[in-house]
Amino acid sequence: MPNFNANVSKLARQPEDCxxxxxxxxESGDIETSVALYETSAVLFKKSGEVMTGLDAIRENNAGVxxxxxxxxxxxxxxxxxGDGTLATNRMKAELAFTKPDGQLVKTNVDTLEVLRKQEDGxxxxxxxxxxxSMRAGMKDR
Structure with missing residues (x-):
């Protein structure tokens, strides 16, 4: 399987780089880079479907992750x-593994749907x- 994280820079030069x-x-604990990838008024969905808006909410969420x-x-x-190259959608399919505070190992799937905009700096x-x-239709309310 290819290593998608090899030689990753902190700027997304292509949509899939985000x-x-x-x-x-x-993974590395770099909260500043994780937040810098979002526009000021961006929205991020929680697993429950609740929408978080803005960088403060995204920072809080990403710190928890x-x-x-x-x-x-x-x-x-x-x-x-x-067509004009200024907007893009991404889909990423991945497995996410983490350990809960009680020590329980959790493995779940992530199947993203992302909308991105090209910035003035490219x-x-x-x-x-x-x-x-991409899998929300099959999920139950949580």
Whole structure:
């Protein structure tokens, strides 16, 4: 299986890099990079479907994820660009493993649906990030 995190820079130069950089930041505990990948008014969905808006909410969420010391195994990342090249969607399928505070090992799937916008400097940032978006229809309310 390819190593999707090898030589990851902190800037997303291609839409699919957002997923790679985010995963690397969450695994390494780099909260600043994990938040810098989002536009100021971006939205991030919780597993429950609740929407968090803005960088403060995203920072709080990502700090909670980092505290779990997550490990991702990425199966694939697929990006689709808009005709003018300014917007993109990403899908990432990955397994997420982490240890709960009580010591229980948890393994779950992440099947993202992401919307990104190209920035003036040529990098990409999230405007909508739903880590469970591609599988949400099959999920029960939690």
């Amino acid at each position: 997923s790679r950089v985010l995963v690397a930041a969450l 980092i505290a779990l010391k997550p490990k991702f195994t990425i199966a694939f990342i697929t990006a689709t660009l808009s 990098s990409w940032r999230y405007i909508i990030d739903d880590p469970y978006g």
